[in-house]
Amino acid sequence: APTKTTKTKVAILGGGAAGISAAKELVANGVHDFVIIEARDELGGRAHNLEFAGYQIEKGCNWVQGLGTNPIYELAKKWDLDIVENNYDDLAFYDNHGKINGTKAYNDFNDALDASYDLAENRSKTHQADISSRAALDLVGWNPLKPIEQAVEYYAFDWEFAEDPDVTSAFYAYVGEDSYDGSFGPNSDDDKFVIDQRGFKYIFVQEAKQYLKENDPRLMLSTTVTNVKWSDKGVTISTKDGAKIEADYAITTFSLGVLQNDDVTWTPEMPDWKRVGVFGFHMATYLKLFLAWDHQFWDDNQYTVYADPASRGFYNTWQNFNAFFPKNKTSNIFYVTLTQDQAYRIEAMSDEDIKAEVTEVVRGMYGKHINPPVDMFVPRWHSDPLFRGTYSNWPIGELEEHHKNMRAPMGRVWFAGEAMSRGFYGYLQGAWITGSETGTNVAKCINSKCPKQPYYPKVVLNNEKPHFVKREEWM
Numbered sequence: 115a116p117t118k119t120t121k122t123k124v125a126i127l128g129g130g131a132a133g134i135s136a137a138k139e140l141v142a143n144g145v146h147d148f149v150i151i152e153a154r155d156e157l158g159g160r161a162h163n164l165e166f167a168g169y170q171i172e173k174g175c176n177w178v179q180g181l182g183t184n185p186i187y188e189l190a191k192k193w194d195l196d197i198v199e200n201n202y203d204d205l206a207f208y209d210n211h212g213k214i215n216g217t218k219a220y221n222d223f224n225d226a227l228d229a230s231y232d233l234a235e236n237r238s239k240t241h242q243a244d245i246s247s248r249a250a251l252d253l254v255g256w257n258p259l260k261p262i263e264q265a266v267e268y269y270a271f272d273w274e275f276a277e278d279p280d281v282t283s284a285f286y287a288y289v290g291e292d293s294y295d296g297s298f299g300p301n302s303d304d305d306k307f308v309i310d311q312r313g314f315k316y317i318f319v320q321e322a323k324q325y326l327k328e329n330d331p332r333l334m335l336s337t338t339v340t341n342v343k344w345s346d347k348g349v350t351i352s353t354k355d356g357a358k359i360e361a362d363y364a365i366t367t368f369s370l371g372v373l374q375n376d377d378v379t380w381t382p383e384m385p386d387w388k389r390v391g392v393f394g395f396h397m398a399t400y401l402k403l404f405l406a407w408d409h410q411f412w413d414d415n416q417y418t419v420y421a422d423p424a425s426r427g428f429y430n431t432w433q434n435f436n437a438f439f440p441k442n443k444t445s446n447i448f449y450v451t452l453t454q455d456q457a458y459r460i461e462a463m464s465d466e467d468i469k470a471e472v473t474e475v476v477r478g479m480y481g482k483h484i485n486p487p488v489d490m491f492v493p494r495w496h497s498d499p500l501f502r503g504t505y506s507n508w509p510i511g512e513l514e515e516h517h518k519n520m521r522a523p524m525g526r527v528w529f530a531g532e533a534m535s536r537g538f539y540g541y542l543q544g545a546w547i548t549g550s551e552t553g554t555n556v557a558k559c560i561n562s563k564c565p566k567q568p569y570y571p572k573v574v575l576n577n578e579k580p581h582f583v584k585r586e587e588w589m
């Protein structure tokens with residue numbers, strides 16, 4: 115069969131929050147000739163709800179993080195999304211023998227975390243080099259040795275960043291924290307939990323419906339990109355079913371995990387300056403292990419922290435859906451989140467083994483009489499070729515220049531999506547804002563003149579050149 119070729123001005127790669135906001139901005143600037151290419155059969159990307167135990171649960175994003183003028187909060191209000199109060203301090207503590215008192219450890223850690231943010235802020239303002247969040251916590255006197263101390267640290271740190279303090283940049287942990295607490299004006303310092311049975315993605319799908327007609331041919335669902343051929347003149351996209359899309363410009367919104375892997379290939383290969391930024395950044399994994407039980411045997415608190423005696427982060431953070439949904443409306447969903455190595459381990463296990471393991475943990479916490487869960491769902495984001503993780507985290511070692519390189523255009527390919535946001539990486543607002551900025555920039559390329567975006571062919575250290583001593587010289 116002859117190859118089907120579509121010609122367009124702008125090919126938007128990916129139909130998540132970033133792709134939807136990029137197209138919205140193109141339309142606002144008079145560019146109607148675009149396509150959105152999406153591998154899945156629906157829009158939303160990592161905003162993805164599905165049925166579990168009679169309920170629509172969020173496999174991906176679940177909180178509006180930052181209120182005030184946060185564009186995601188504005189969309190939630192605009193589309194009347196069902197969101198409810200969330201209180202991280204509404205918390206019970208357990209270990210493998212039952213209930214414990216973890217309040218002091220929890221308060222101590224929160225004080226240390228605040229102090230570490232102050233320290234990071236001061237050091238960055240005085241142009242000192244970045245350090246890990248672990249070093250920052252050590253410097254303010256936090257030294258977790260007991261399981262409960264490690265457990266509260268995990269709850270307040272890893273459960274947010276999806277990686278541990280040892281690999282996380284202290285400066286950008288502070289920037290990230292500050293950006294959703296403070297950047298959205300008065301009263302922005304809060305989160306809301308989405309329980310809308312139309313799904314979190316509803317707000318994005320509604321936005322797309324404002325500019326897409328019913329069965330709009332510009333929306334190419336169930337179309338998987340395999341190769342992107344790019345140059346200063348244009349872009350040719352190849353798909354799994356053998357079609358080609360020739361575009362003047364492309365906007366990729368693929369996750370950082372996809373950019374780091376070979377599920378989509380680039381011709382020519384990404385240049386070194388781009389690859390260093392892409393590979394230096396981290397795609398973290400935050401695995402929500404959904405569990406439904408025959409009755410509620412856990413506390414009424416919104417959250418429960420489990421302190422495992424042997425393994426930091428092992429089935430650490432539990433959330434009680436009965437505390438979020440209107441009374442008597444859930445199917446007793448009490449589920450646990452695992453991150454980083456704990457998540458990779460779970461993803462590699464069979465569902466049966468996971469079920470047996472989590473039942474043992476819960477029996478340690480609540481007693482031998484607890485029955486296994488009646489239902490379980492294991493999202494495997496890390497192994498999914500369309501995502502390869504859940505959201506990005508700024509690691510120690512990635513410099514500002516590296517991150518600029520990651521988001522700088524490459525020929526006529528522009529980069530948007532969650533990870534490309536300096537201030538809001540990891541969050542929906544990062545996806546939304548980089549999408550609209552990139553849409554605006556590409557519209558300028560088409561309508562008048564392309565705005566210049568900085569990048570660094572070589573990232574060098576200003577002060578000190580690393581020098582290496584040959585090992586023999588020490589002998």
Ligand SMILES: Cc1cc2nc3c(=O)[nH]c(=O)nc-3n(C[C@H](O)[C@H](O)[C@H](O)COP(=O)(O)OP(=O)(O)OC[C@H]3O[C@@H](n4cnc5c(N)ncnc54)[C@H](O)[C@@H]3O)c2cc1C
Nearest residue numbers: 128130131132153159160175176177339504531532542545
């Ligand atoms: C488990 C989890 C929890 C989260 N919690 C929160 C939260 O509470 N609050 C918050 O603000 N953020 C949260 N996030 C982050 C938030 O979901 C993301 O920042 C945001 O959804 C990313 O949008 P995006 O458009 O940048 O990328 P995506 O949503 O990943 O969009 C990219 C699209 O590209 C498509 N694609 C990939 N490969 C191909 C291919 N080869 N061909 C065609 N299409 C392809 C994908 O299917 C996807 O639809 C969470 C994410 C996850 C996964």
